[in-house]
Structures are given as structure tokens and as C-alpha cells.
Amino acid sequence: KNQVEQSPQSLIILEGKNCTLQCNYTVSPFSNLRWYKQDTGRGPVSLTIMTFSENTKSNGRYTATLDADTKQSSLHITASQLSDSASYICVVSRNTGTASKLTFGTGTRLQVTL
Amino acid sequence: SAVISQKPSRDICQRGTSLTIQCQVDSQVTMMFWYRQQPGQSLTLIATANQGSEATYESGFVIDKFPISRPNLTFSTLTVSNMSPEDSSIYLCSVVKYKGSNEQFFGPGTRLTVL
Numbered sequence: 001k002n003q004v005e006q007s008p009q010s011l012i013i014l015e016g017k018n019c020t021l022q023c024n025y026t027v028s029p030f031s032n033l034r035w036y037k038q039d040t041g042r043g044p045v046s047l048t049i050m051t052f053s054e055n056t057k058s059n060g061r062y063t064a065t066l067d068a069d070t071k072q073s074s075l076h077i078t079a080s081q082l083s084d085s086a087s088y089i090c091v092v093s094r095n096t097g098t099a100s101k102l103t104f105g106t107g108t109r110l111q112v113t114l
Numbered sequence: 115s116a117v118i119s120q121k122p123s124r125d126i127c128q129r130g131t132s133l134t135i136q137c138q139v140d141s142q143v144t145m146m147f148w149y150r151q152q153p154g155q156s157l158t159l160i161a162t163a164n165q166g167s168e169a170t171y172e173s174g175f176v177i178d179k180f181p182i183s184r185p186n187l188t189f190s191t192l193t194v195s196n197m198s199p200e201d202s203s204i205y206l207c208s209v210v211k212y213k214g215s216n217e218q219f220f221g222p223g224t225r226l227t228v229l
Contacts, residue, residue, distance in 0.1 A: 004156075031216075032216055034216075034218075036220075041222075041223070041225070042222050042223065043118070043206055043208075043220030043221050043222045043223050044157075044206075044220045045220070046217065046218070046219070049216050049217070051216075089156065089157075093216070100216075101159075102159070102218070104156035104157045104158075105156055106154075106155060106156045107156065
């Protein structure tokens with residue numbers, strides 16, 4: 001079964017600290033993996049997209065890693081800011097031959113506090 | 115990128131009524147999708163909106179309950195029919211601009227509460 005599991009479910013950190021969010025998937029055949037940030041009451045916004053051959057991709061203070069062998073990804077946030085408070089969703093795309101299908105994780109809810 | 119707007123942004127509706135949600139994109143896009151995000155859950159694809167033809171529905175979703183229109187390359191509507199409290203959710207429009215693109219953009223969502 002195609003599944004995406006994220007951990008932790010929620011996380012509270014102090015402003016300025018780093019954190020790492022985890023994503024494990026069983027989606028096959030793998031096409032790409034995406035991390036989205038979803039602010040409360042808003043739609044998801046793409047942070048990174050990684051294909052099979054990419055191990056690391058950065059977007060500012062966000063760095064995503066991908067291990068296609070173990071089917072794991074992580075999102076590392078450096079020097080967190082209050083504005084990083086949001087849900088972070090891991091999404092894995094698979095090719096079905098005629099189209100791409102996305103499988104969404106349930107997200108990690110991050111709260112950055114003073 | 116793509117700028118996507120949805121109307122209404124939120125609504126509170128009575129059981130048994132229907133609500134039509136509009137999705138407008140600032141440029142022509144190849145593909146448009148409708149998702150549902152129930153409280154505390156991940157996004158679930160309802161259907162792919164096809165221009166000029168019937169939408170393609172995912173397992174568990176039917177046209178009678180969620181009729182969809184897509185009259186052109188920038189606009190789509192989703193109707194939630196004969197609503198029940200179980201339909202309370204956030205409904206999101208999503209687009210892919212170019213064929214073969216990996217980028218998928220999401221609208222701000224419509225928060226629906228059914229009493």
C-alpha cells in the first residue's frame with residue numbers, strides 16, 4: 001500500500017533553534033518527493049522537490065535530504081523563526097503510466113516560540 | 115508560479131444544502147485538481163477537473179455528490195451536494211501549469227462547516 005508517514009506529529013521549539021522532521025514512505029514506483037509548508041488557514045506552499053538521484057536540496061534555511069534506498073527523507077530547519085510555525089507536509093509522487101499520483105503525509109505541526 | 119484564488123474562503127451551511135466553490139487561476143494551466151483536507155488529516159484527492167469533459171473521480175468520490183465543472187483553462191468549480199456534517203472540511207483547488215511539470219500549486223482553500 002502506498003503510504004507516507006511523518007514524525008513527529010507535532011513539535012515545539014525555541015526561536016533560533018534547529019529541528020529535523022522525518023518522512024518515511026512506501027510509495028512505488030517513486031517519481032519525486034516534495035516538502036510543503038502549510039500555514040494555518042492557507043494552502044500548502046512548495047519548499048523543495050527531489051527526484052530519485054538527488055540526495056540533498058536546500059531552499060534558504062530549509063534543507064531536505066532523500067535516501068531512496070531506505071525510502072526516507074528529512075527536512076532540516078536552521079535557525080528557526082516564529083514565521084516557521086506551520087504544518088510541514090511530505091508528499092511522494094508516483095508515476096501510474098498515464099499520470100502522476102500524489103500521496104500525502106499527515107504532516108508535522110511545528111510551533112516556534114520565544 | 116501560479117496565483118490561485120478560491121471563493122468563498124469559508125462558509126457555514128445547513129445540512130441538506132449545496133455549496134459551489136470557485137477556483138480561479140491567474141494564467142492558463144494544464145491540470146486542475148480538487149482536494150479535501152478533513153480536520154487533522156492529510157489531503158485527499160477528490161477528482162481531476164478536465165476541461166470540456168467530465169471530471170475524473172478518485173475511489174470513494176462520485177459525481178452526484180461532488181459535481182465539478184471546468185469550462186476553460188483558468189477556472190473550475192466544485193459543488194458539495196446535499197451536505198452533511200461529515201462534509202465539514204477544507205476544500206483545496208490545485209493546479210499544474212505545464213504538462214510534465216513536477217510543480218503543483220495549491221489555492222488557499224475553502225473552509226466548510228456543515229451544521
